[in-house]
Amino acid sequence: MFARGNDRREIYLDDLDREVYLAMLARVTRRMRWHCLAYCLMPNHVHLLVETPEANLGAGMQRLHGDYAQTFNERHGRCGHVFQGRYGSVPMATDEQLWHVVGYIALNPVRAGLCGRPEEWPWSSHAATLDGGGRHAWLDVRRLLSHFEGLGGDARRAYAAVTEIGDVRQPAATVSRR
Numbered sequence: 474m475f476a477r478g479n480d481r482r483e484i485y486l487d488d489l490d491r492e493v494y495l496a497m498l499a500r501v502t503r504r505m506r507w508h509c510l511a512y513c514l515m516p517n518h519v520h521l522l523v524e525t526p527e528a529n530l531g532a533g534m535q536r537l538h539g540d541y542a543q544t545f546n547e548r549h550g551r552c553g554h555v556f557q558g559r560y561g562s563v564p565m566a567t568d569e570q571l572w573h574v575v576g577y578i579a580l581n582p583v584r585a586g587l588c589g590r591p592e593e594w595p596w597s598s599h600a601a602t603l604d605g606g607g608r609h610a611w612l613d614v615r616r617l618l619s620h621f622e623g624l625g626g627d628a629r630r631a632y633a634a635v636t637e638i639g640d641v642r643q644p645a646a647t648v649s650r651r
Contacts, residue, residue, distance in 0.1 A: 474530070476538060476560040478517040484555055485514060490545060491596050494519070497541055499611040505533040510617040513578045514596035515585065520578045522571075524616070534560050568620050572635045575617070579636040591636055602632060 478484040485491045491514050498521070502509045508524040523530070542555035565571045582594035592600040602614050621631035 474521040474523060474534065474560050474562045476519050476534075477557045479554040479557045481517050481557070483516045484519065484545070485516060485596075486549060490548070493544055494541055495609070497537055497544075499609065501533050501537045502611045504536075505529050507533060508613040508616045509598075509611055510613055510620075511575055511578050511598045511602070512612075513581050513594070513598070515581060515587075520581060522565075522574060522578060522617075524613075530562060568623060571620050575632070576635040599636060603629065 476484075485494065494514060495512075498509065498512065501507070502523070506526060508526070509521065510524060511520070511522040513520045525533070538556050538560065545555050546552055563574075565574065579591040579597060579599040582588050582597060583591055588594045591597065592603060594600075598609070598612055598614075601609055601612055602617060605614060618628040618632060621628040621635075624631045
């Protein structure tokens with residue numbers, strides 16, 4: 474899932490905005506019984522990788538982005554749309570597709586020049602995935618890593634390989650089956 478700021482404007486003006494968004498994401502994840510596998514908050518857009526056991530992505534995103542927009546506008550003395558149109562989503566059909574998306578999400582701040590390595594970006598799930606979940610109990614690291622188990626070996630290492638920095642102008646590295 475991805476969403477962009479209206480007119481490509483920033484959707485997070487400071488760290489408090491980011492913390493508020495993550496707290497709301499945690500509540501919606503629990504309420505909707507989603508499995509949040511990955512996220513990355515960029516200045517003017519957001520990426521979420523969620524599994525929805527029930528057909529409730531639209532309702533959850535309406536709650537998340539509607540509540541966030543109201544809070545954002547109230548806090549910053551604004552009115553109107555925060556997000557540009559409806560969120561976009563692409564169903565994951567294969568583990569290979571999921572691996573590519575996970576790499577894309579983790580490397581997004583590196584490609585944007587916001588940090589040198591994906592684990593340096595504090596507004597992404599990447600570092601938490603590498604260290605086992607960190608402070609976000611609602612982040613389903615175990616479920617994400619289960620998508621890498623079919624490769625054999627350590628699933629966390631396979632995840633790390635997908636998110637390695639290569640040529641940042643190229644798509645994220647792919648993991649080959651052995």
